[in-house]
Amino acid sequence: MLLTGQDNEKAVIRELMTSIGSERSELIPLLLAVQDEFGYVSEFAMQFIADQLKMPPTEVYGVATFFHFINKKPKGKFIIRLSRDMSSIMKGAKSVARQLRNDLGIRFGETTPDGMFTLEWTSCIGMNYQAPAMMVNNEVYSNLTPPMVHRIIEECRQEISIRRPTMGNVGETYASMLSYASHEPNAALTRAVREMAPADVIGELTVSGLKGRGGAGFPTGVKWNLAAKAESDLKYIICNADEGEPGTFKDRVILGKYADMVFEGMTLAGYAVGATEGILYLRYEYTHLRPHLEAVLETRRQARLLGENILDKDGFSFDIRIHMGAGAYVCGEETALIESLEGRRGEPRNRPPYPVEKGLHGRPTIVNNVETLATASCIVARGAKWFTGIGTERSKGFKLFSVSGDCARPGVYELPWGMTVQQLLELVDGVGAKAVQVGGYTGELVPASQFDRVMGYEDLGIGGSIIVYGQGRDMLEVAENYLEFFVEESCGQCTGCRIGNQKLLDGVRLLQKGTCSNRYLNDLIGLSHSIKSTSKCGLGQASPNVFIAINAHFQEEIMARPILAA
């Protein structure tokens, strides 16, 4: 019998299903696997997958088009994705972009006629301290310069497929992570399993005052307690490694260096709330970390730190698997993350019910940031007292900060809460800055006049991304970049976020041209507050922050543009 291309495609998909699974929750991993085989996901493949998973085909299409990294059309053999975050732009991403366009003879969003290269912009890839950076397929290249890009393209052309070490093109990050470095491996888990009841583990965390390190700052002890109290046959622990906030790269560094501590924290959480399944939700941009993480998991299984009867504790079983994201910033929001884990479009849910009551597959679910879980390991190993001794009255302990932008020493810093912005600038050698973005794009833009503000939950309670803007930086360019990002990443559910951010972006462009009247500017500020107040999730509630901030702090600068003749 003659096999047609479609028969072949069917056979391949069937085979992928036997290894990945044929549950609906495996839809996104399946789509990504099909794409790895064929370079893209054809309509035929979507139809076939829908039939196999017993889903409506239209839903598969809806999911596939939601995620940035699932291609619906054939793309080049080498997909070049240049990071568009502000740190990259400041360090010369535009000249790199020009070089790429010249070398390849195509514009962004296009594929070369010979099918070799596709050129795209992408949101932050977590390499801000070594900006500009880009991905060629799943490999990361950092500290780019135009000549370097030229060389990389040549190498790709000649198909020099030398196997590079996973992080070979990435320099070492400056990282001061003393508490993590001095953590005795698995001390927390051993202590918990041998000496503590599950409730004691939660008690220790509650006393420590640890709050969620992803940015929302929800008390971790309270979250675990709620999940522990919820009754269910099955509970889930999810580690949120969808680090999409531009300017943040601490989670990538933690996963690279201290993955053990993260998995230890997940296992601890499993012990504390009675969960048996853990999932690490890893963003697609960090695919290069996956082999390392799988190896760490395997070592832990060998050492009986995962699996059945962990550390010989009868009845304590817990295992962890890795689930890849497919490129959607909004999936960092916990309910959107859960939606995408269930194989749906990553759209935030209405809350309540909260995930600790009804999360993944309707079961109680804890979603914690990478850093929260690793820090929980530190706390249980050394005791809450040690942790509360650090930081301030209302912000206990330490926090990892990802510092990038106009400063001499970018990197990851472990610092106690309670430092002022000025002190941080002195530490990283960025004194004299014009403004500092604290807490990523959704955080606060702090002007020089407010550098005495304190980083802690009492003032700037934040996710930990610091972008330093030097004197020469144009605040309208900053705002334009942020809003482009939010327009790109809005899921489209809420009216205000979907359309309003677009209008704010248009407004910034009017300001750049000098053609925005005071009256319209006031309308747009009103619009900013409408978006903030009416949106369902954190994205819409925070996306207009930058627009409000440039008006509050840099009004003279933004209104001083000369009118450009058309």
Next chain:
Amino acid sequence: MPLPATQPNVRVVTLKIDDLDLSAREDETLIEVCRENKIPIPSLCHLDGLSVWGGCRLCVVELEGQNRLLAACSTRVAEGMRVHTNTERLQRYRRTLIELLFAERNHICSVCVSNGHCELQWLAQKCGVDHVRVPYRQQPYPVDSSHEMFRLDHNRCVLCTRCVRVCDEIEGAHTWDVMGRGSDCRVITDLARPWGESDTCTSCGKCVQVCPTGALVKQGTSVGEMVKDQHFLPILARRRHAR
């Protein structure tokens, strides 16, 4: 989220909405209580008989003691709640949201078959939208007339997803879904193929009846004829769930 089945023994709570003392079943949402008591709350995506979506955000209300606004469609009542549905701030936000909807696509009432019985138009009048302050996007959107009986005009779509939900939850066909992200979102039939080619569509027309605007209409109807009838929906939904 499927519609919750009516349970026999639920508690009754008392709450205050716009200074009216009301009582309600514990499993009700704020918007349901408001509708029962003739308190007007604008909304586009909510429809009695369909699951809660919470996307249009027009039904946001203020809850005393809480800074954050709540969507009335996705908030359950609770004992002692004090809710305000029509403050000056809420009116301002709703006007802004409706303006944004008008500016997103090409809503030209004078040439729309739903002119005069369109929920968007009606809400705009109710909420006092007398002009749109933001510029229209003026993007070209396609019109799909491939179906024998119905027409889909993306220019009038407000992405309320009522069609998606009624097709999935009531008809059980799931012909409709949403594709893309953010401002690129679009409702689609099957694999974004023309509606007329759909294998799954049963041509029941429920999507047309629930569509709040002129995005989904019967072909060949005039303005007077294309009045939508949504009464069937709560009856159908309740009978299905009782079973």
